[in-house]
Structures are given as structure tokens and as C-alpha cells.
Amino acid sequence: MKVTVLVGSKSDLEIAEKVRTRLAEFGVPCDVHVASAHRTPDKVDRLVRDPETDVFVAMAGLSAALPGAVAARTLKPVIGVPLHRGLGLDSLLSVVQMPPGVPVAAVGLDAAENAALLATAILALKFPELTGALERYRAKWREEPAPTPGSGS
Amino acid sequence: MKVTVLVGSKSDLEIAEKVRTRLAEFGVPCDVHVASAHRTPDKVDRLVRDPETDVFVAMAGLSAALPGAVAARTLKPVIGVPLHRGLGLDSLLSVVQMPPGVPVAAVGLDAAENAALLATAILALKFPELTGALERYRAKWREEPAPTPGSGS
Amino acid sequence: MKVTVLVGSKSDLEIAEKVRTRLAEFGVPCDVHVASAHRTPDKVDRLVRDPETDVFVAMAGLSAALPGAVAARTLKPVIGVPLHRGLGLDSLLSVVQMPPGVPVAAVGLDAAENAALLATAILALKFPELTGALERYRAKWREEPAPTPGSGS
Amino acid sequence: MKVTVLVGSKSDLEIAEKVRTRLAEFGVPCDVHVASAHRTPDKVDRLVRDPETDVFVAMAGLSAALPGAVAARTLKPVIGVPLHRGLGLDSLLSVVQMPPGVPVAAVGLDAAENAALLATAILALKFPELTGALERYRAKWREEPAPTPGSGS
């Protein structure tokens, strides 16, 4: 069981670490790699072929090609996290408006928390032992939402 | 193994059927229900508690609350499909910009094809026999993309 | 006579208090509750069934489901206040572009002042004694607009 | 008990009639007037002073000044309906982003149905006999949503 998080540059590692931290709380192993569809496609290729990884998380700003690049290389689920760098709408539309055949599971702008939750929910189908952790998270969350950006709903 | 697709009204059944048709080609059983977070929350509650369902797909236009309503009621993966009814941007933002704690896997506007593919990719973690179908789809897709809306990439 | 204000998390209480403060000046009792359509739907259910409440105010950011969730559960008037958390346009469109059958009275982004005024105007139909307070407010406002965000018009 | 609907020109009468038709089904008397804040402000003034009217509905496209013009002239509740004529976003933002002191209850683009529902919900506070009609509407709506624009939710 493993989640692999890809970010395109070192400067995005901080938000990637938020995904790892949350996953660690769920007991989900997570690797974070700096790998870019544009700069280091071979590294992306290699990471994508990792048989240990069950779910990929790809995070990028501006014209965010990384989530789609990963989704085109694997048949495993790929979660895309648009990062708010330019207009916000640029990365959001780049991640969510994928052409047919390249499914990306988009979450909101800078939504590291939801990326980790979605990855765990996907993993829990295969690893039912994760359900307990998700239930505990959700029970606590019902008391007060996660501290990360956004407001209650 | 089952995918449950929820749409808010009969008038949206046609696009829901596209999800079912594609899933059927993959050998994934799929139920389609008209159920609305606003109109028939009890039906949503009941459907969401269905232990047979592994992945939910919720499709809605305008201020699209259904994907989030499903995601708040289950710990299973929820795919949200914004439907282009009003401005387009309204349902797209409503589905993708979820607050932390309510993870929705958003695909693009009217992206029935990608919703089916993403659901199958998620299921394939648990049901590896689906991988063959996905591989055959992808091999064929490499020759020519899916006929549904959008262009190549 | 009572207005019930719902916000999804503690972090939104400050702007909810602006509604309460203004309503208090009009002599309108107002309860503020942290209750979320996603996190605590049972609490929303319970609050919505409160027979004392005449008007609801629901405030949320991002994909703002709370106003619609309240409007779907009650036949009483529901005022929705989109909070500027992400792009601004996300919560605004989520609150105003409601599907038919779920009427929400949307005010502007972070418009606590107008939410209180609208609630009082609605109440004044039934409780004409409020009209005097509204008239005094408006007479004073004609001299100089409310200090809250925005500019003259 | 009366709702007064204002539209700025004859060419908008068709959508105003949708409001009247729905209100008639609820037993709510409704007058429809062509009156424009820009063209016939005196007519707006006169209509707004009508003591019989409990709720106003103002519908306009483009830079939609009519809802605010009515709201500035009355202390009664004013529902604003942005009409999709130019970009859509123009009338929507003009109706919802009102400055503090001029509360308008905005509904969605071309949302005649929700305008009628909201007006009736407001009236039902004072005229509880309307509650039965709203309950019957909602019971039927739970079976299938209103046929007007938009999709289920």
C-alpha cells in the first residue's frame, strides 16, 4: 500500500508534505517526489511504473500538465491538485477539464487535505483496515472541520 | 462490485446512461438512480448506505450539491460530474471547490467517459480482473480517442 | 420572532456575529449556530425544524452547500451569504445558481449587513413593529452608508 | 396579499408571466408591470408605494439596476432575477453584489420558478394559509423537479 505524490519543483514540496502528513496519520505510506512532466519525464515514467503505488497525487500550478501526464501513463487512480499560483482559474481548469480517456480526479485549489482523504478512501476499498482511521477522522471532523484553507459548509 | 450513479432528475438520465454503458463494457455493474440531495435526501441516504456499492458517481448542474452531499455521507470514493446547464463555471466550481473534509473527485464538464474510467481505475485496485479491460480500452484509445466531447490532447 | 444564523465552522463565527449585532439593533432575536450540511446534517435538521425561527441565514465559502441544504429542508425563507474564501466566484455561484425548487435569497460576498437587513424586511411583513427600526436605519443610512465593505452607489 | 413583478420592457414579459403563473397556483395574487428604473422611474416610484404589495420581484438583464432601484425605494423584501441576455455574468453580478444598505434577494439566472417560491415562502410568514400550497408543491417536487431550466441536485 502506497501513495506517491509528485510535485513539479522543490518550491511546491511544502504543500506536498501536507498530503504526506495527513496520510501518515491514517497509516498510509506515502512517498513525495519532485518530478515534472516537462522537466523530468523519465523520472515520471519511472515513478509511475512503481508497482507498489496504488494511488498517485499530482500537484501543479499555472498550466498544470502533471496530473494528466501521470494519468496518461498509468491505469491507477490519479488525484490532481491545482495550485493557486497565477490566476487560480488557470490551474483549476487545466486539472479538471481533461479530455476523454485521461481521467483525473480533481480536488480544489491547494486542497491537500481533500487529496489525502480521497486517496485514503480509494485505498480503503482494497485495504479495509483503513476504514477505521477514516471513521475516526470523520467523527472528529464532525466536531470541527480541518484547519486547512476554506470555511465550513 | 458495483458503481452507483446518482442524478438529480429524470432529465439528466441520458448522460448517466453514458456512464453505465461504458462501465458495462468494462464488466462493471452499475445502477443509475434519480436521487437528489435537495428533493430526496432520504433516498440519497439509503443509496449511500448500500454496502454493495464501491464507488459513487454524482452528476449535477448549476449549484451542484449532489456530489458533496454524497461525499459527506460515505467514506467511499465519490466522483462528481459537473453538468453544463447554466454558465458551466457554476457547476464546475461547485463540484471541484469542496471544503476540506468532503473529498469529491471532480472530472470535467459533462465528462461521463472520464467518470466511468476513473470509477473503473479505482475499482481495479480491489478487483484486478478489471485491469485487462482498462488495458484494452487504453490500447484502443491510443489508436483514436473516445468519441465523446472534447478534442485530442 | 427569531432569525437563526448557521455557519459551517467556528472560523466563520466572526462574520455571523455581524449579522447578529445588526439584528440586535433592530430588536430581532438571533441565534448563531455552527452547523454544517456536510459535517453535522442532523444538527442542521434539528435547527431547521425549530418552530420559533422565521428566517434562516446560511453563510459558507468555497462550494457553499449550506444555504441550499437549509432551503431544501424548510419552507421558510433562507438567505444565503457567500463567503470570499477561494476565488470568490466559487461561493457566489454556488449560492445564487440554485436549481428550481430550492429557493435561496442570495446576497453579495461577505454581505452580513444586507443579510440582516433582508431578514428584517422579511420579518417586518409579519411583525410590523420592526418597520420603525428599518425606517430609522434607512434614514440614518441616507446620511452615510453602512461602514461594512463596499462603496456607495 | 400581493406580489408585484417589475420588468423593464415588454420583451421581458414572457419570463415575468412564469412568475405570475406559479404564484397563481399558490393562490398568491400577482401584478406584472413593465416599469424601468431608467425609463420610467416615476412608475417604479408609484408601484413601490403600493401598500397592497408585500413582496417585489424585479427582473432585468445586462447591467441590471431595477432590483436595486426597487430595494432602495422600499423597506419590503425585493427579489432580484438576473436575466441571461449578454454574458450572463453581467446581470448576475449586478443583481447579487449590492452595496450595504440595499438588500436584494438574488435568485439564479432566469430563475422565475425560484423567485415565485421565495416570494411565497416570505409571504407564508404572514399568511400561514400559504404553507399548505408550498407543502403540496414540495411534496410533488420531491417526486420530480420543476420543468424549468436547470437539472436535478
Next chain:
Amino acid sequence: MKVTVLVGSKSDLEIAEKVRTRLAEFGVPCDVHVASAHRTPDKVDRLVRDPETDVFVAMAGLSAALPGAVAARTLKPVIGVPLHRGLGLDSLLSVVQMPPGVPVAAVGLDAAENAALLATAILALKFPELTGALERYRAKWREEPAPTPGSGS
């Protein structure tokens, strides 16, 4: 010869003063008034009837009704200045997307400088003695643009 500038509240006086200052440099008398289409329509009416005024400048943020309100009351030229208060796009669209019959000469967001230049250009048709001042301004501007917001072009 006179330009009358209207802003809706005291808090917008600072940007109105920029118009006055620039006009003073051109030798154009300019009155600045706080007057609101919503709050003080009678004051707007009175100011608009001022026979001394040749050109009006109306400045407002959010749903900016003031420029249209002035334009509907006079046959003289009306310059509208959208102020960047909420989303920016809200006041911009409210000022520029006027319905036919209510001509407003829109300038850019917060464009006090261009409002003064446009007013002077309009006045110079009738008062050719202003042409010299405009020519001197333009000659100097050709050396280096005005210091107010924006960049060269």
C-alpha cells in the same frame, strides 16, 4: 463650464479628488458630491438638473448603479468609473453593460485619470480653449505616462 463628480459615499471621496485635481490642472471647474442613486436619489436628481454642469462623472463599486442612474436622468454625457471593491469584474460589468437607451461612457477600473481626460476632451468640443491644456498634457505624457495605476502601452 463644469464637471460634476458623484460618488456614493464619503469613503470614495479620495479617488473622486483625483478627478478634481487633474481637471483643475486643465482649468476645468469641478464639483465633487457624495450622492447615491440608492441613498439620496433626490440629491442625485437635484445635482443632475444643475444647468451649469456639462459632463457628469459617476464612480461606484460592486453593483454600480450610480452611472446608469445619472445617465437615465440627464441627456448630458455621463462618464462611469467602476471602482475595484469586490471582484472588480462586478463593478466593471455593471458600469459598461448598460441596456440600450442609457448611454454611459465607461472607463477602466479606478481610472480617475482617464475620466478626467475624457471629460476634458468632451468639454473641448464646446470650449476650444481647453485644447491647449490637453495638448500640453499629451506632449508631457508622451515623455512619460501618468503616474496613476496601470502600465505603459
Next chain:
Amino acid sequence: MKVTVLVGSKSDLEIAEKVRTRLAEFGVPCDVHVASAHRTPDKVDRLVRDPETDVFVAMAGLSAALPGAVAARTLKPVIGVPLHRGLGLDSLLSVVQMPPGVPVAAVGLDAAENAALLATAILALKFPELTGALERYRAKWREEPAPTPGSGS
């Protein structure tokens, strides 16, 4: 007394004729020219130097440079009409968001009617005999708005 209308290509002549027709009804002479800042800057230069012209109207779609090009070459008032060709928002923002020093009087998308009205209002400062025509137009308009695009207000 003359208004000169510039459009960038023959394909835009139809909407330019709407300006001329309306101006003719006001007794305002109007020349329409195909002239492009990009294609035929010398023709623009020549037209802009025409001493007979009092007001210029420049109409363009997409990245609409023509209004600004005219405004940079003359000290006379320039009315810009964004044409809805691509996204709509492209020409609208290109015409209205002019840098300081290049004042353009923007009207709405495809707003030929308001361009003619604004031009006449500007001319009426110098040629008071036009006031009667404007008053007759407005009196008639008060009965029913202009038939061109948009709705009442």
C-alpha cells in the same frame, strides 16, 4: 458637425450602419470607414486628422486595439464599442481597461444604439439644436425601450 465611425473590416459594417442609422435620425452626419489600426494605420491617421469630425466611434472584436489607437491619435472624444466575436470578455476588457492617458469611452458589447446616443449627447454640448432630438428619443424610449439587444432596466 460629424461623427466618424471606424470598423476594422467589411464584415463589421453591418453593426456600424446601426450607429449611422440612429445618428441620421438625430440629424447627425456620420461617415463610416473601414480602417484598421493594424492593417491600415495610415488611413486611421488620415481619418483621425479630419477637422470636421467631432466624435469618433471605433468598433472591434477580440483584442480590440482600434478604439485605443484612435484615442492615442486625437484629443477628441473616442467611443469604443467592443464586438462580441470570441469570448466577449476579450473585446470588452480590451476596450474598457485602457491605460492612463488614452481615454476611451466604452459602451457595452455590440452596443451600437448607446454609442450613437453617447455621441449625440457629447455633440449636443456644442450643438444645442440636437437636444430636441435627444429629448424626443428619450420621451419615446420612456414608452418602450430601443429594440436592439438587451432587456429593460
Next chain:
Amino acid sequence: MKVTVLVGSKSDLEIAEKVRTRLAEFGVPCDVHVASAHRTPDKVDRLVRDPETDVFVAMAGLSAALPGAVAARTLKPVIGVPLHRGLGLDSLLSVVQMPPGVPVAAVGLDAAENAALLATAILALKFPELTGALERYRAKWREEPAPTPGSGS
């Protein structure tokens, strides 16, 4: 001397042919290939390594990854053409908002004509014999603009 045009699917060949037709008129050889960064990255790799090609044109709609994928694989100039398939703004932002290090020369939505012109202008640096063709085109264009979408300027 060669331009290579890449489109992601057969359904986009028609607009690619417009580029080829225009280039043919300039005497520029042009190959058109269906090749997708997502579907057939190896074909993209192979085409990009073609030593004969001087300039690449990549056309795509929705989240348009192809231009960036080509630009990341070559040091030759890459022109990106966003195709208007979904919202328009999605492909436009995806093509133009490239991260630093991956330069794409974006032209407008569906702007096949400008893509061909830009490619030829780039080639003319190295192949000055093309200048004559460009000059003849421009001379003719000065008479009347190209017939493809958009209006004069």
C-alpha cells in the same frame, strides 16, 4: 524547411488543414500528424526529434497539454493553438499560462491563420526567401483582412 502540425485526434484535423493550406500558399512545407501527448507520447517523441522540422504547431482543446508536451521535448519554437471546445477559457489558459522553462508561443482560440503566419515569420529569419510571400500576404491583407474568425482591428 518544414512545419510540423500536431493535433490530438482525427476530429481536429480540419482546423489543422487550415494551417497547412495557408503555409502552402507561402511555400512552406507542412506535415500534419495526429499525435497526442496523452495517447501516443512515443509518436510525439518521434515527431519532435524530426531534424527536418523547424517549427512545431500544436493544437488542442480543453486542458490542452499538447503544446507544452512538445515544448518540453524540443528546443525549437512551438506554437500553441487553443481550440474552443469546452469553456474556451480552459484551453486558452492551459496553452498560455505555461510554467517557466517551457516556452509556448500561444495564439488565440482557433487561430489557425495566425499560427501559420507566426510560423512563417519565424522561418523567415532563417529562410529570407519567405519574406516576399509574407509581404505579399500583408499587402493583400491591408486591403481586407483574412476571412477566418474574428473581426477587424
Next chain:
Amino acid sequence: MKVTVLVGSKSDLEIAEKVRTRLAEFGVPCDVHVASAHRTPDKVDRLVRDPETDVFVAMAGLSAALPGAVAARTLKPVIGVPLHRGLGLDSLLSVVQMPPGVPVAAVGLDAAENAALLATAILALKFPELTGALERYRAKWREEPAPTPGSGS
């Protein structure tokens, strides 16, 4: 071999210098000039006729006419850099949505780095000795992206 960078005012020189600095690292001579299509068209004319220049870079905010003005005056390649001054979307759309016949190679908002890279890629067709510098840049960039705005991809 020379790149000429044009910015409309002194206040934009800082970002123009980023282009020059990067080009200098590639060994590409670069002149930076303050020249405005609106303010100093003769200077633009003169600079554009410079036979030494191979590629132009034009940078502007708001309604950014400079790139198109240069492109209309030369047959050489013109790179347009929209500067984020007002809404961001204003200059971006003004630069990218050029009418047919005026090709501008748009890069992203404030994308000085990509403008320099694109200029060098274009020059390298004619001056193959630049290829080495681009290859070294790219090799280094593959290790870590450029430090200028944006994130990895």
C-alpha cells in the same frame, strides 16, 4: 543578432530587464526601450524598422496594445508578454486574442523567463550556435526549474 524589448513606461523596466538578463546569459544581445504604441508610436515605428533586430518582445498590462502594434508593423516574430496590473485576465486576453493577420506569440502573465527562452529558440533556427546555450539551460533546468514565478509542472 538582436532582440529588442519594448515596454510602455519606465515603471515596467524592471521586468524587461529580466528578459535582458536571461538573454545575456545565452549570449543574445538585447536592447530594452521604453516605447509605447499610444504615447510614442513614432519611436515604435523607428525601433520596429531596425534591421538588426530579429525578434521583438513587447510587454504591457491592462488593455495591452503594444504587442499587436509591433506585430502590425513588422514581419518579424513578435513575442507578447501580458503584465498582471489590473485583473490579469485583461492583459492576457488583449495579448493572446489577436485578430487574424496580426500574429503575436503570447507567453503567460509576467512570463519574462519564457519570453527570453522563446526568443532564443526562434533565433537558434538562424544562429545554431545558440543551441548549445539552450541545451545547457535545459539540462540545468531539468535539475530544478527557473526561480521566477510559477511552480513545477
